[in-house]
Amino acid sequence: MTHVIDPAELKRWLSDGAEIAFLDVREHGQFGEGHPFLAIPAPYSRLEIDVPRLVPRRTTRIALIDGGDGVAARAAEALRDIGYTDVSVSRDGVQGWQAAGFTLFKGVNLPSKTFGELVEHALETPHLSASELSHRLDAGETIVILDGRPLQEFHKMSIPGAICCPNGELARRFWDLDISPETPVIINCAGRTRSIIGAQTLIDIGVPNPVYALENGTQGWYLQDLPLNHGQSQTYRQIDTPPAEAVLTRAEALANKSGVERVDSRTLDGWAHDADRTVFILDVRSPQETAADPVPGAIPAPGGQLIQATDQYVGTRGARLVIVDTDGVRAPVVASWLRRLGHEAYVAARTDLPAASHADETLPLLPEVQPADLFANGEPPRLIDLRSSASFRQGHIEGAEWSIRPRLRPEPNQTVVFIADDPAVAAIAARDISAERGAAFRLAGGPQDWEQAGLRVVATPDTPADDDRIDFLFFVHDRHDGNKAAARQYLEWETGLVAQLDADERKLFRLPGIA
Template identity: 45%
Template structure:
């Protein structure tokens, strides 16, 4: 991209984006704002990629450097800066949404709120089409009090379940349901209830079991833990109940059903040679995802595959896949979870979804998922945790700026540190010439931001190892976030009304009311391409 291109960037009309979505052509529509403003208004298939996080996140979200990318903001001036960053990273097929978010509205494009909206809207469509059975909170509570033969399976991530859960529920994240339910409820008379915090994972989880043909009565807990709370019922906190290992006999049964569902929905099966061919295609954005649990992934996974637990991948596909109509390859080690996840992704409108079956000869690695950065970290001057602790005792102590997400900052930060969003730092003239120490949880954000501040004439050092290193050194942390001294408004993370334990009843009810209206919004938008599998039909 030339300097002239940066002055006069290529513009893509709203209609052209909608045409690509309907035609199944690859396109990445990237919203450059923070998550708070993004959650307040965006197109259906927009992916949130804040300006200050591009180097950290885009390599995973948009792995192909010549993929068609359209960027936008809402008049905040982020587009021009993002174009420069993307050009430096080698992304050569980038254009700007004509008129930004306002242009989308003016052209009649539908506007959605909240996050992970495609998956949530799809969940509502599934219930609308399949009439997924559900049970209200009070009726479930009455059955529990009577001691009825039932099990409650929480389809969320274990961390969410551990924070708050329905009494007697056990953690069985979404992709695990079809694999493990036959061992959890071996009697066909046992009622199975699937819950989440709101609606989507309850609906998709329950419908997964219906699709899998288990003989048990199956219900989604209507409105999840929100519905339970609004009914005046008490939640458990700190629960640790999990499903046990599935038996080989039940895995065999689950695998046969999963294979049938995958075939009916058009999921393709490939071997390592087929995977190599996909990876060699220069016109294809390829996503290799391991849908097992994070613990299994860390114990050993295929090289090149990222961890994307299947239930969460269906619930929040846009957190892993930034290019709509990109190619998705899933893997597991049981033949069930990848196929069950894939059969949902196909219904979600992903045209090319594959399951890698033959894993025997592929290289494996252990440990957590490596960070995928779009470019190497810049060289920076560093300071150790102990050195910083000593420096903070001096009268001319440096200014510590913490670039952690605001909820992380609130939970614990270096005493005296101020909160900031990286993309806002250029606006603070008082930082010029200042003595600054940047930190972030693992120092990655801080390293990228250090280069920005150096260009402003600041003396910048980075806390080696970030705030995690400070904590590991046994140094104290402060809590809270004082917005009076913060360098940015803490709008970087949207407060979900279905997570945590301090949500107002009005906010929870408003969230449910919004979900109920998503099917109508899908009809007005017209770009989704969702197709719900029905009995006796194939996709």
């Protein structure tokens, strides 16, 4: 029997100081159209794949919310099946939440996005408009532009002359860029948050240069009809020499000012054996570094993205976050931001971490059928394509139907072949089709393999219909693709977030003068 909780009681849970995982089990498009401020996206289509990473402790207090369609009850049962013991469902879904007088917020990464706006106000982070920056560059002024986004985002579009230096790397790499102390430095992103956080990071760490956030990022630049570059790859220099003692001292001082404590091996070992608390160990080095030299038991979480999208890494509110690096600069700086974001963040040395306690869990996968054997038995199976709705539109096997796990219903007497990029997505979807494992299979290969096997692959630009594409976030999705109205709407959304907060939500953040 699923335990149902009223929205008002759930709202109290969110501020009672105890650990809680508040999971929105709707799909990405539904989530982005409106969700509670502290809800973590955990779509039912990936539930058993993502939740063990987001909520590693199986006795964590979990509250689920859906669209009032019964998906949360199905998700609660699925979570109990994999060992979660304290799962509740919010009554009447997001409709009930709104009816209780609580706000539904559009967009994604809400706490981090809102935090950026609060930082600019509370710390008076300097900013420069796109038109003013362009004017100063045209006048021949030497200005360094650092783009605080990951390289793949930088590659899509960038300010001419900018260098990619993700926010998590700024405090460590700035000193190796050989920038004259009087040279102005501009930090930009695609919108606002990472521009503000990046600029304030350099100010907080004590760089001598004038530092500014580029107001409204590349979108603001584009809205002024200024040209953007595409396909660029200029990035910071990867220098492996230890940081200067002065930089280490500044990073440690910033962490201390924010209330970040350094914990030792004895403390960490005690936490590892505390059955009532959750610990996330987060390695904030660059993806290249964590891939080449992984820290056992740590989650790779590039520092800039961890601040920008904490809810993609941490699903338990009130957990202990232990931040690690190998240089002594990035971890203290990132931890200082996480503290101000309202998290219980600490710093630890890599050598003090406890041994990894368990191996990664794996889901039992479906047997595969090869494309050439799909119709070997005469009677065609039911083909269910679980790939993204965008991929289905671009090309799918003729006769296949697009679907997604929340829309599946039991088909006990029918053979089903799933099409999925991730085998685990097909495996968990099969649980909603039939209890008979042998009745479900996954098709091997991709569109090219299917065509080589003689299967006809067709494109359907209008199928599934937009109303059915619950996996796709339409909210200003084309703001980077020439739609100026969408770019303006996105920036208005971002600057309007703070005004939507209630008193409890404002209290989450540790910044001067915002309570």
